[in-house]
Amino acid sequence: LPGAGPLPVYRAGKGRTELLFVQTGIGKVNAAIAATLLCERYAPDLVVNTGCGGAFVGSGLAVGDLAVADSECLADEGVQTPAGWRGLDLIGIPVYEGRGERLFNRIPLDRDVARGALDLATAGGFKALMGPFLTVSTCSGTASQGEELLRRFPGVCENMEGAAVAQVAFSHGVPCLEIRGISNMVEDRDLSRWDLKGAVSEVQRFLTLYLEAIADIPRLA
Numbered sequence: 001l002p003g004a005g006p007l008p009v010y011r012a013g014k015g016r017t018e019l020l021f022v023q024t025g026i027g028k029v030n031a032a033i034a035a036t037l038l039c040e041r042y043a044p045d046l047v048v049n050t051g052c053g054g055a056f057v058g059s060g061l062a063v064g065d066l067a068v069a070d071s072e073c074l075a076d077e078g079v080q081t082p083a084g085w086r087g088l089d090l091i092g093i094p095v096y097e098g099r100g101e102r103l104f105n106r107i108p109l110d111r112d113v114a115r116g117a118l119d120l121a122t123a124g125g126f127k128a129l130m131g132p133f134l135t136v137s138t139c140s141g142t143a144s145q146g147e148e149l150l151r152r153f154p155g156v157c158e159n160m161e162g163a164a165v166a167q168v169a170f171s172h173g174v175p176c177l178e179i180r181g182i183s184n185m186v187e188d189r190d191l192s193r194w195d196l197k198g199a200v201s202e203v204q205r206f207l208t209l210y211l212e213a214i215a216d217i218p219r220l221a
């Protein structure tokens with residue numbers, strides 16, 4: 001299908017449902033480009049954002065679990081003041097303004113869609129939890145950075161794309177689901193404790209089930 005430059009769009013699906021796939025690449029800019037392309041060119045009924053993420057200690061999540069976002073957050077967009085970090089409300093300029101809403105750091109997601117995905121995951125035997133996600137530009141490689149982020153905002157896991165996709169979908173009025181496999185804990189960086197492949201394959205296993213459930217298509221696998 002027509003993509004944008006190096007960003008191809010793949011189509012799949014049978015019956016009345018069309019599934020479009022884009023690999024965003026890492027970070028908020030790539031994610032926003034991909035989400036904008038999908039929303040502008042294809043007017044989807046739902047955007048699903050997936051990948052892996054790092055779980056905060058104390059969230060109840062462990063490596064290999066699934067995390068469903070009930071909201072997203074631009075967790076490092078703000079001001080470093082002598083008295084500590086402050087969010088965009090200090091500047092007073094929202095990242096989005098429209099439909100009676102002024103969004104600073106927190107980006108809403110569709111709670112019914114999130115709840116539906118969580119219920120399906122739980123019923124399907126996945127270990128899954130729902131909560132707020134934090135999006136960062138710098139992957140937290142220390143436990144103290146994780147604690148700093150949780151002083152700013154509540155969160156169960158961090159990632160590097162979610163708030164961008166959520167903001168683009170929200171501004172287009174398209175519901176958005178974000179679900180990630182947990183690849184690591186937010187702790188002092190130790191790659192021997194990470195499982196990127198396991199996290200991605202677990203969330204892909206769930207999404208196969210999810211797409212069969214929401215779309216009018218025969219079994220995908």
Ligand SMILES: O=C(O)c1cccc(C(=O)CC[C@H]2O[C@@H](n3cnc4c(=O)[nH]cnc43)[C@H](O)[C@@H]2O)c1
Nearest residue numbers: 026027051052053054139140158159160161183184
């Ligand atoms: O620290 C490293 O050397 C390293 C090696 C491989 C991959 C990474 C990543 O940070 C993957 C980033 C990618 O995955 C998401 N992700 C996964 N865990 C985290 C995290 O703890 N904090 C933020 N993002 C994470 C993220 O959305 C990226 O797409 C690092």
